[in-house]
Amino acid sequence: MNITVNGKQVQAQEGETILSALRREGFKVPTLCHISDMLPSGSCRLCVVEVEGSPNLVPSCSFQAAEGMKILTASRRVIQARRTILELLLASHPDDCLYCGKQPSCELSELAREYGVRRTGYPKAERRAEPDASSPSITRDPNKCILCGKCVRVCEEVQGVACIDYIRRGSDARIGCAFEGAMGQSSCVNCGQCINICPTGALSETSSLDAVLQALGDPSKHVVVQHAPAVSVSIAEELGLPQGQDVSGLLHAALRRMGFKAVFDTSFSADLTIMEEASELAHRIQNGGALPMFTSCSPGWIKFVETFHPEFIPNLSSCKSPQQMLGALIKSYYAPRKKLDPASVVSVSIMPCTAKKFEAVRPELARNGVPDIDLVLTTRELASLIRTFGLDLAKLQPEDADLPFGERSSAGKIFGASGGVMEAALRTAHHLLTGKELPSLKVEKVRGLQGVKEAQIKIGQLEVSVAAVSGLGNARALLEQIRNGRKTLHFVEVMTCPGGCINGGGQPFAADKTAVQERMKTLYAIDSADEVRTSHSNKAVKELYRSFLGKPLGEKSHSLLHTKYSARKTADRI
Amino acid sequence: MTAKSGGVERVLEQHQFAQRDKLIPILQQVQESEGYISKEAVLKVSRHLGVPASKIYGVATFYNQFRFSPIGRNNIVVCRGTACHVKGSAALLKALEDMLGIKAGETTADGLFSIEVVACMGACGLAPVISVNGECHAAMTPEKASHLLDQIRAEEKQHAQ
Incomplete structure (x- = not known):
């Protein structure tokens, strides 16, 4: 199909929108409400173009291209219309951009700059509503909301949670929870995908930066830190290094320079999780336990099951997440051995995730009222901290993490990608059940960014049927199948965020699909190059079992590394 | 809450196999029976239709005809x-x-x-x-x-x- 754009003839495909053709052909068209691979909503109108023969400007996101169409993408009329929209948006938007955490990634201010909007010709009509900081994970500032609706759509269409929607209409419209209730009391699972998709600073993580800075400056505190597998492969571009580069060594160096007394790698406790989880799976298979068993590392998924599908609680692995396992070990193994009062140890974790902030304050994960993890920073907050300390990663020399919680296998590292936990668990479960290693350690079928991946793996005489799903919408569909009688699955990995932690709600802004793919590639490259590729061959893990924990699922492991879940009441459900 | 108990249930009984397209008629009948749309009513309708409460609240606040507090004497x-x-x-x-x-x-x-x-x-x-x-x-x-x-x-x- 031929169309003419700004006088140049280009190709369009049958059935595609004008926007899709324009973007493929390299014409820049601004949007604030469009989400690629989803149906257009057409609410922001910034994508308008002029189409010959059409009296009105046409929203290119929701208009199909047609043979012979003559389109202008940057006519005077188009530019004027876009400027007017931007001016109207700015007229009801706060002017506190200097203090806004979304900078420099704010799409609204970027467009205002691109279109040369230096002032608004409309009277300022700012809303003055209180930000909602009721959630330990996500803070909403309704004043900065431009009602594009992307958060509503991601929450409903990708995650199947739908805890927010438009309320009222016209100039009175806003976005919020049912009954305009607090997010912290709602069915929100804290995944933070809404933060990543928000074009402005209306959504952000509930920050712990100040608290971390305060702890680091307090000589009476012994501040230690752990970083999750996905963090070191996701932060490079944020700090001016090549996208997807693994910077774990540089991170260790940077974190020590900030004053953290010990720097640990959550991939170590990911290995530990695998030891416990693979043992639990073997135990369930051998003793007729609830199957399929679901992984429990992703705290958004845990809250999702507790809130929406408590009937599946018996299927959740009782293993704590790697963050919480390491947290428990830091306070009850590391602290006493260092002759430290656990109360003076501040345990910080750096996660690609906003739901980890919620997980850290779950009361059942505290011991005598003292939480195992004191403060959680997102990858974004870490980048900010590195800048605050004036550190240039490119100028640092890589360092190792501190022992014993610094040694990892690459099985623990691939936890960062959807399918990684499954692959790591299969490697160890095979060894556990047969005494031999998997013939091929690489389990290709559970790799990749697809939302649902399934595989059959032969472990001895047993054909084990597994699935790795990411995005809670996909998880919900799978639960539906199981409820409707699907009985064949043994083990299911669920990651809340599409693609897993590498695409978590705490990751740097402006990450597109390519960035996520790069992160995944790096994780698997680390795995294929590593000498220690199974959790059960991690020497530090073995030593910890020998000298302290006993054996997987043993008494000590059980009290330190496992937990319980319970059905959850929220203000928006009965 | 001064809602007469059972009003919402009676309405929902008449819509046993209803899906989300019946949301507005259901809300209208609830209001007719109770005088207003209570929080509790939204939650019950939500469970009945399998539609999130945020959506129901969004729809109900979109229209002027629905009220969220009982009518005065x-x-x-x-x-x-x-x-x-x-x-x-x-x-x-x-x-x-x-x-x-x-x-x-x-x-x-x-x-x-x-x-x-x-x-x-x-x-x-x-x-x-x-x-x-x-x-x-x-x-x-x-x-x-x-x-x-x-x-x-x-x-x-x-x-x-």
């Missing part, structure tokens, strides 16, 4: 039709809101008064017109409205004794 309906508008119904509504400390669609804390706005009562010759519990009051002014409120309060007091 004296429901004041203010006509905002063209004739009444020309004769000053905007100022009248504002005065009523100020005197009662509530907005249209709300109910006073003591449950005595609620205000409702309608587009036209069809009594344009009496403009500006309000009705209280179905009884019309013609050619209203803020002063007359204030007097009317006092009168109702006095009657309520007498009634209570």
Whole structure:
């Protein structure tokens, strides 16, 4: 199909929108409400173009291209219309951009700059509503909301949670929870995908930066830190290094320079999780336990099951997440051995995730009222901290993490990608059940960014049927199948965020699909190059079992590394 | 919550296999039966239809016809039709809101008064017109409205004794 754009003839495909053709052909068209691979909503109108023969400007996101169409993408009329929209948006938007955490990634201010909007010709009509900081994970500032609706759509269409929607209409419209209730009391699972998709600073993580800075400056505190597998492969571009580069060594160096007394790698406790989880799976298979068993590392998924599908609680692995396992070990193994009062140890974790902030304050994960993890920073907050300390990663020399919680296998590292936990668990479960290693350690079928991946793996005489799903919408569909009688699955990995932690709600802004793919590639490259590729061959893990924990699922492991879940009441459900 | 118990259940019984397209008729019937849409009603309808409460609240707040607090013992309906508008119904509504400390669609804390706005009562010759519990009051002014409120309060007091 031929169309003419700004006088140049280009190709369009049958059935595609004008926007899709324009973007493929390299014409820049601004949007604030469009989400690629989803149906257009057409609410922001910034994508308008002029189409010959059409009296009105046409929203290119929701208009199909047609043979012979003559389109202008940057006519005077188009530019004027876009400027007017931007001016109207700015007229009801706060002017506190200097203090806004979304900078420099704010799409609204970027467009205002691109279109040369230096002032608004409309009277300022700012809303003055209180930000909602009721959630330990996500803070909403309704004043900065431009009602594009992307958060509503991601929450409903990708995650199947739908805890927010438009309320009222016209100039009175806003976005919020049912009954305009607090997010912290709602069915929100804290995944933070809404933060990543928000074009402005209306959504952000509930920050712990100040608290971390305060702890680091307090000589009476012994501040230690752990970083999750996905963090070191996701932060490079944020700090001016090549996208997807693994910077774990540089991170260790940077974190020590900030004053953290010990720097640990959550991939170590990911290995530990695998030891416990693979043992639990073997135990369930051998003793007729609830199957399929679901992984429990992703705290958004845990809250999702507790809130929406408590009937599946018996299927959740009782293993704590790697963050919480390491947290428990830091306070009850590391602290006493260092002759430290656990109360003076501040345990910080750096996660690609906003739901980890919620997980850290779950009361059942505290011991005598003292939480195992004191403060959680997102990858974004870490980048900010590195800048605050004036550190240039490119100028640092890589360092190792501190022992014993610094040694990892690459099985623990691939936890960062959807399918990684499954692959790591299969490697160890095979060894556990047969005494031999998997013939091929690489389990290709559970790799990749697809939302649902399934595989059959032969472990001895047993054909084990597994699935790795990411995005809670996909998880919900799978639960539906199981409820409707699907009985064949043994083990299911669920990651809340599409693609897993590498695409978590705490990751740097402006990450597109390519960035996520790069992160995944790096994780698997680390795995294929590593000498220690199974959790059960991690020497530090073995030593910890020998000298302290006993054996997987043993008494000590059980009290330190496992937990319980319970059905959850929220203000928006009965 | 002063909702009569069982009203929502009775409505939902009539919509046993309903899907989300029945949301608005269900909300209308709930309001007819209970006088308003309570939080509890939203949650029950949500569970019944499998539609998230945020969506139901969003739909219900989109339309003016739904109210979220029970109607007062004296429901004041203010006509905002063209004739009444020309004769000053905007100022009248504002005065009523100020005197009662509530907005249209709300109910006073003591449950005595609620205000409702309608587009036209069809009594344009009496403009500006309000009705209280179905009884019309013609050619209203803020002063007359204030007097009317006092009168109702006095009657309520007498009634209570």
